Amino acid sequence: MADIINLLPDNIANQIAAGEVIQRPASAVKELLENAVDAGATEIQLIIKDAGKELVQVIDNGGGMSETDARMCFERHATSKIQSIDDLFQIRTMGFRGEALASIAAVSQVELKSRKKGADVGSYVEIDNSVIKKQEPCQTAEGTSIAMKNLFFNVPARRNFLKSNAAEMRHIVDEFIRVAMAFPQLQFSLTSNNQQLFHLDKGSLKQRIIAILGQHYNARLVNVKESTDYMNVYGFVGKPETAKKTRGDQFFFVNNRYIKSPYLHHAVMSAFADIIPADSYPLYVLFIDVNPEHVDINVHPTKQEIKFDDEKVMYAFVQATVKHALAQFNVTATLDFDLDPSIQALDAVSKPFTKQQQEEYTHSPLYKSFTQANQAHMIDKSSNSSNLKHWKDLYESNKNTPETEGYTISSYTVEPETRPAVTYESQPHATASVIDERWQDTATDQKVPVQVHQQFILSQIKSGFILIDQQAAHERILFERYQRALEETPMATQQSLFPQTLQLPPADAVLITEMLPELQALGYELEPFGNHTFIVRGTPADMQSGNDQATIEGLLEQFKNFSELKINRREQLVRSMARNNAIPAGKILSAREMQNMIDELFACSMPNVAPSGKFTFISFKLTDLARMFERGN
Numbered sequence: 001m002a003d004i005i006n007l008l009p010d011n012i013a014n015q016i017a018a019g020e021v022i023q024r025p026a027s028a029v030k031e032l033l034e035n036a037v038d039a040g041a042t043e044i045q046l047i048i049k050d051a052g053k054e055l056v057q058v059i060d061n062g063g064g065m066s067e068t069d070a071r072m073c074f075e076r077h078a079t080s081k082i083q084s085i086d087d088l089f090q091i092r093t094m095g096f097r098g099e100a101l102a103s104i105a106a107v108s109q110v111e112l113k114s115r116k117k118g119a120d121v122g123s124y125v126e127i128d129n130s131v132i133k134k135q136e137p138c139q140t141a142e143g144t145s146i147a148m149k150n151l152f153f154n155v156p157a158r159r160n161f162l163k164s165n166a167a168e169m170r171h172i173v174d175e176f177i178r179v180a181m182a183f184p185q186l187q188f189s190l191t192s193n194n195q196q197l198f199h200l201d202k203g204s205l206k207q208r209i210i211a212i213l214g215q216h217y218n219a220r221l222v223n224v225k226e227s228t229d230y231m232n233v234y235g236f237v238g239k240p241e242t243a244k245k246t247r248g249d250q251f252f253f254v255n256n257r258y259i260k261s262p263y264l265h266h267a268v269m270s271a272f273a274d275i276i277p278a279d280s281y282p283l284y285v286l287f288i289d290v291n292p293e294h295v296d297i298n299v300h301p302t303k304q305e306i307k308f309d310d311e312k313v314m315y316a317f318v319q320a321t322v323k324h325a326l327a328q329f330n331v332t333a334t335l336d337f338d339l340d341p342s343i344q345a346l347d348a349v350s351k352p353f354t355k356q357q358q359e360e361y362t363h364s365p366l367y368k369s370f371t372q373a374n375q376a377h378m379i380d381k382s383s384n385s386s387n388l389k390h391w392k393d394l395y396e397s398n399k400n401t402p403e404t405e406g407y408t409i410s411s412y413t414v415e416p417e418t419r420p421a422v423t424y425e426s427q428p429h430a431t432a433s434v435i436d437e438r439w440q441d442t443a444t445d446q447k448v449p450v451q452v453h454q455q456f457i458l459s460q461i462k463s464g465f466i467l468i469d470q471q472a473a474h475e476r477i478l479f480e481r482y483q484r485a486l487e488e489t490p491m492a493t494q495q496s497l498f499p500q501t502l503q504l505p506p507a508d509a510v511l512i513t514e515m516l517p518e519l520q521a522l523g524y525e526l527e528p529f530g531n532h533t534f535i536v537r538g539t540p541a542d543m544q545s546g547n548d549q550a551t552i553e554g555l556l557e558q559f560k561n562f563s564e565l566k567i568n569r570r571e572q573l574v575r576s577m578a579r580n581n582a583i584p585a586g587k588i589l590s591a592r593e594m595q596n597m598i599d600e601l602f603a604c605s606m607p608n609v610a611p612s613g614k615f616t617f618i619s620f621k622l623t624d625l626a627r628m629f630e631r632g633n
Contacts, residue, residue, distance in 0.1 A: 022103045024162060025052025026171035028148050031104065033179040034094030036060035041143060041186065042202075048192040051165035052172055053151055061143040064116040070123040071135060074110070076102045091292050094257060101146075106130045107158070108151045114144040129154050166514030170507045173197070177212055177506060178258040181251055181285060184208035198506070209236060209285055213249060214503045214532065217242065217283070224286060224325040230313070231290040233321045237268070238283030243276040245550060246557040248505045249283040254295060256287070259306050267315045271322035286318070449594040455585040457594050464625060468617040470589065471582050472610040473601045479578040479611045480604050482522055486570055491523035493538040500548050502526070502534040508556050509534075515559075518573050524552075543581060554580045575611050 022028055029046065036044045039062025049055035065073065072078050077099065104110060105127045115122030124138035152159035162168060169192065176198065180188040184205045190198040200211050210218055221236040238249070250268075252259050272282045296307040308314050449459040457468040485491040504512065509532035512519070516526060523540025536548045543551075559576040583589070589597070601607045601616060610616055 022100075022107055022151075024171060025056055025151055025168055026175045028052070028056050028104055028108075028151065029058075029172050030175040030179070031100035032056065032058040032146060032148070033176065035100065035146075036062055036144070037179065037183055037186065038093045039063050039144060043187045044189075046176055046188070046190045048169070048172060048190070050193070051168040053159070053162065053165075053168070055147060055149055056151070057145065057147040059143070059145045061141070064119070064143050065114040065123065066116055066119075067123045067135075067137075070112060070114050070125050071132065073112075074101050074105045074125070074127055074130075074132070078102070091297060102130070104148055107155055108153065109149045111147045111149070112144070113138055113140040113146075115140050115142050117142050164514070166511055169510050169514075173507045173510055178251065181208060181212060182253050182256045182258060182287075197510075205285070206236060213283070213505060216503055221283075222325050222329045224284075224321055226317070226321040226324065228317070230294075231288060231317060233286060233288055233318060235284065235286040237286070237322055237325060240272070240275045240282070243272070243280035243282045245280060245553045246505075246508065247281050248507060250281060251285045253285075253287045254297075254306060255289060255292065257297065257306075261306075263311060263315060264318055267319040268322055271319050271326065275326070284322070286322075288314070288318070448591050449598060451589055451594060454588055457589070457598065459594075459598055461619075464619065464621040464623075466617045466619050468598065468601070469610075469615070470587075470594075470597065471585050472612075472614045473597055473607075473616040475578045475582040475610045475612070476604055476607065476616055477597070477600045478581055479574055480606075482574040482577055485523070486518060486521050486574065490521040492541040493523045493525050494541040494543075495525070495538045496536060496548075500536045501529065502536050502549055502552060504532050504534070504553075504556075506532050508532075511556065511559070512552070515573060518570055522573070522577060551580070578611060 022031075025048075029048075029052065033044065033046065036058055039060060041060035041062035043061045045057075045059040047055065047057040047059070069080075101110075106129065109129075110125075110127040112125045112127075113122055119142075121137045122140040124134070124136050124140075125132065126134040152162070172192075173190070176188070176190050180186075180198070180200055184207065185202055187202050188198065188200045189196065198212075200208060203211070206221060209221065217238065220239045220242045222239060224237055225234040226232070235253075242249075250265060252261055252264055268282065268284050268286070276282055290308075294309045296309075447460045449457050451470075452458055452467070455470060457470055457473075459466050459468065482491075512526070512534065513528065516528075519526060523538070523543070525536070525538035527535045527537060529535050536552070539548060539551075555576050557580075559572055583597075608616060
């Protein structure tokens with residue numbers, strides 16, 4: 001029988017490895033930038049075309065490569081970072097596996113130019129699908145320039161799975177920021193389609209944070225620094241007022257390597273637990289220096305998931321360090337002395353106390369008995385029948401208003417004087433007929449919807465009743481309204497008398513720039529203002545204007561959540577706006593608002609489910625209810 005096991009050719013093995021290492025253009029950006037840092041460069045340029053699908057080029061002024069190294073660097077597992085197995089436990093460089101360039105060359109067309117410092121000429125290498133097409137001497141600047149062209153040209157299925165240019169560019173910006181944030185002592189620049197997006201000069205960590213995230217953070221950063229024999233933690237966290245509804249301003253670095261750690265993120269969130277809202281995310285840029293022996297970075301091909309030998313110690317130390325920094329700079333929770341809205345609505349607070357009322361009450365004997373000395377125990381018998389009998393009038397207001405004349409329970413309106421006093425204590429054996437007699441004079445035929453726990457709406461129908469989820473129902477209504485605005489008539493825009501300035505993280509700024517035409521059709525009028533800033537000149541006419549920053553941040557966060565679904569950008573945006581602007585649970589609705597919502601819901605093309613797939617209402621039939629009480633057939 002013939003042998004069936006064969007050794008794979010290098011080009012096939014490289015393509016298999018590329019499936020893990022190079023998943024999208026941003027993956028190549030990360031690997032090439034880290035190689036430039038490891039080469040000792042002080043100036044690094046990143047050039048992008050067509051969101052990395054056409055070109056990803058990195059130019060640095062590092063040590064450069066010889067003619068042999070320029071050819072060898074594209075071989076599998078060829079690296080200058082480690083020499084022996086012991087080096088794996090002392091890794092301080094960004095790369096070490098020797099897989100990145102081989103994987104890039106397997107799925108793209110690569111051109112490399114490199115010259116060592118002091119050399120007269122450099123080397124030019126051209127590779128196509130892991131095959132070296134050309135190698136020759138060339139004239140080039142000291143350092144290395146590597147260009148990756150036509151990513152996944154030989155793997156059409158992989159290329160078809162790439163997202164839109166906006167989504168891919170957002171991932172590229174994220175990777176660029178992570179590397180640039182880790183090395184503030186280096187100069188970085190990013191150019192996309194011949195337009196410079198970033199130019200970051202050398203400076204301190206605080207200067208780099210401000211240059212990337214915005215000048216408005218200048219006075220809102222809290223310095224964090226603690227040192228022990230086991231580990232050091234340093235960096236900055238934002239003050240509570242910088243917390244946002246969107247994620248993206250959270251950075252953890254271990255030995256200058258960006259990592260994703262939900263465990264350590266929870267440690268920071270717990271330090272902020274009492275001073276920011278539960279649905280907000282604080283800004284933090286934290287660096288952890290620890291002996292490489294205590295860290296395993298060889299967990300995932302992206303090297304963004306790592307393992308610590310003692311995670312509990314790391315958690316406790318990070319949490320304590322952030323708490324100490326916040327306390328040291330007097331960033332603590334403040335007491336809110338504002339009146340509760342329900343108290344502010346009372347007439348005693350909201351309505352003025354007229355002079356006539358003041359004179360009337362201050363001249364009454366009852367008032368004098370409490371205000372004059374030694375009169376608290378005295379009672380004027382002559383005024384007993386006139387004043388003391390009506391002492392409650394001092395504390396009552398507007399007894400005859402429609403709201404307080406009676407109170408409503410479901411569809412029954414009961415007057416205070418005729419309200420039946422039916423209790424289990426007074427009439428433990430009361431039957432249904434007795435209760436019906438008590439209520440028969442006050443029952444009406446009205447079918448007013450009722451709000452249950454400020455979350456559900458109960459509405460009577462012929463066969464029974466329906467229970468509506470107010471948030472899911474409003475989400476369905478808004479979804480179809482926004483869809484019509486994009487497909488038919490754009491929504492009206494309410495111009496702002498005082499336009500607001502919107503400062504966004506760089507990745508979000510790229511995303512919202514791509515969405516500007518759709519946002520305009522939905523009623524938003526945004527104008528780019530440079531440096532990741534936009535001017536909000538108008539908002540949808542049916543939306544309450546106010547905190548536009550929080551509204552748009554919430555919209556972006558919802559858009560990111562929907563970006564993983566296989567739906568087009570327009571539907572992502574419509575779903576995001578509907579979810580973000582829907583009436584939340586806990587909001588009190590009037591009877592008219594509830595009835596309008598019910599009418600609009602059943603006018604929708606799909607009233608039974610929200611865009612997320614959640615049911616908007618559940619029906620309860622009388623026969624089913626009777627069966628529950630064991631009175632049915």
